[in-house]
Amino acid sequence: MKTTYRDREKVGNQFHPNPVLDNIYRRRGVSSLKDISYPMANMIKPNFKGMEDAVSVIVESLKKDDRIMVVADYDCDGATSCAIAVEGLRMLGFSDVRFMVPDRFTMGYGLSPAVVDFLEPHKPDLVVTVDNGISAFEGCEAVKNLSHPTKLVVTDHHLGGESNPTADAIVNPNQKDCPFPSKALAGCGMIFYTLLSINSKLKEENWYSLNNKTEPDLKKLIDLLALGTVADVVPLDYNNRIFVWHGINRIRKGLARPGIQALADISKVDLNNITSTDFGFALGPRINSAGRLEDMTIGINCLLAETYEEAMTYAQELEDLNIRRKELTAEISHDAYKQLDLPEDMKEHGLCVFGEDFNEGVIGIVASRLKENYHRPVIVFTRAEDGSFKGSGRSVDGVHLRDVLIDVDRRTEGRILMKFGGHAMAAGMSLRSELFEEFKTVFDEEVKKYLPSIEPAIDTDGILESEYLNLETAYLIENSGPWGQHFQKPLFRGDFVITERRVVGGRHLKMKVRPVSGGFPIDAICFFCLDSEDALMPENTVIRMAYELSINKFRGNETLQLMVKDFDVNTQIIN
Secondary structure, X not given: OOOEEEEOOOOOOOOOOOHHHHHHHHOOOOOOHHHHOOOHHHOOOOOOOXXXXXXXXXXXXXXXXXXXXXXXXXXHHHHHHHHHHHHHHXXXXXXXXXXXXXXXXXXXXXXXXXXXXXXXXXXXOEEEEEOOOOOOHHHHHHHHOOOOOOEEEEEOOOOOOOOOOOOOEEEOOOOXXXXXXXXXXXXXXHHHHHHHHHHHHHHHOOHHHHOOOOOOOHHHHHHHHHHHHHHOOOOOOHHHHHHXXXXXXXXXXXXXXXXXXHHHHHOOOOHHHOOHHHHHHHHHHHHHHHHXXXXXXXXXXXXXXXXHHHHHHHHHHHHHHHHHHHHHHHHHHHHHHHHOOOOOOOXXXXXXXXXXXXXXXXXXXXXXXXXXXXXXXXXXXXXXXXXXXXXXXXXXXXXXXXXXHHHHHHHOOOOOEEEEEEOOOEEEEEEOHHHHHHHHHHHHXXXXXXXXXXXXXXXXXXXXXXXXXXXXXXXXXXXOOOOEOXXXXXXXXXXXXXXXXXXXXXXXXXXXXXXOOOOOOEEEEEOOOOOOHHHHOOOOOEEEEEEEEEEEEEOOEEEEEEEEEEEEOOOEEEO
């Protein structure tokens, strides 16, 4: 199946003095320099539904010196949200702030009844959820039935239903009738806004002066906010770009917390030149490995560590888990690909894979890999302890995965899906195992309504002229972000001649390529591409490829390297 390259449309007239950046920004809907300037003063004001109630409950708890328990999610957004909540509440004056993260294998996701059972002996006065809770109807009800009177504040960003669970306050930009204009906040963004609102209330009441305290600098939390926002792959709208830009610059100035320093060192990331890509592909996966295979407490402790030595101990644990995670992902991916070893004219629009012994912690990563390979939504399932099938899905642009699951649930009148949740690009679910085949059929049919064509297509920034194929342009792009979901890192297309090629690491193709239009050979690498027949092409073959500019740093030397995302000999181009 051949890939179509679509050049993104440009918006407005030229506004940036650099022609390469002008091309890139206008293809992302940016039409003025103001849209790529990120002062903190431009962040959206916190006009959330429920925020006044949340602030009132939390401030009341502060005045009573209540015991606080933060209940987090077990991914990187959950870990950064938890660290922001714990450190931020302590900065605001709380003396007893603790946290817990559910064991994904025994407690399930979020504020479940099992989590509330765990909370009982701790007797918290206030429970604050971060990155979860909007769908926790049973868990929220269980909090109200604790033997010790307990208040509950839910902070979340996931999509809920028509109604909300019972809580003393709920803040979520995606809840019904919330006026906050950006629906792209991650969980860490939601708790950050909550802390800012609490701080504003305390200043309004003259709390700091009356209690001989100094107002805390909550901007110290913005390195965590940037990391969590990128790692959760939420759209980098203007508001989120403000957070990420300031987080990156804080780190580059040498102000990163010990946990981020340790994670950067162990993943060989240069803190002086850290980028949003490093958050998504180096630091984030290492934190996520704890929640996928062990206990996210390791990741949170790393982020909360007060010394570099303490943080490095946790970072090494995360590195070991990440190595295990990679091994498991490779094994399961191999089995999953064999199940989908279908002919070129495969017609399924939504793909489902099941493995009896697939590790629940990595099926989401496998789904993401399959989605990238087959260019359509994919759900990977494994068997849960109760015999049901537990799945993790990833989607493509144009197919809102949670909406598809709602359609499936309505169509099957609730017979198949036991529970589900998530957002546009990712979702989790449990279903009755005996109805798996029916689910596959209905899921495929519902996806088809949103994705009429399954021909793979890649959006690019067009051709980059040979004069700009250099290290200077690579640095310019790297420092002009932040890049991320819905504000994608620049991807160019072009025709090249392969002058050298060799296999590295058993699965990757290392090449030297020369632009057909003229110029010198350039290093290029294509990861995980050896399943493609085109990877066997001889030298001197002309290929058409989509690529990113990157900087290869090796033994103190820096050279330009093209990160090849797709290549073919018969690719169609749509201008």
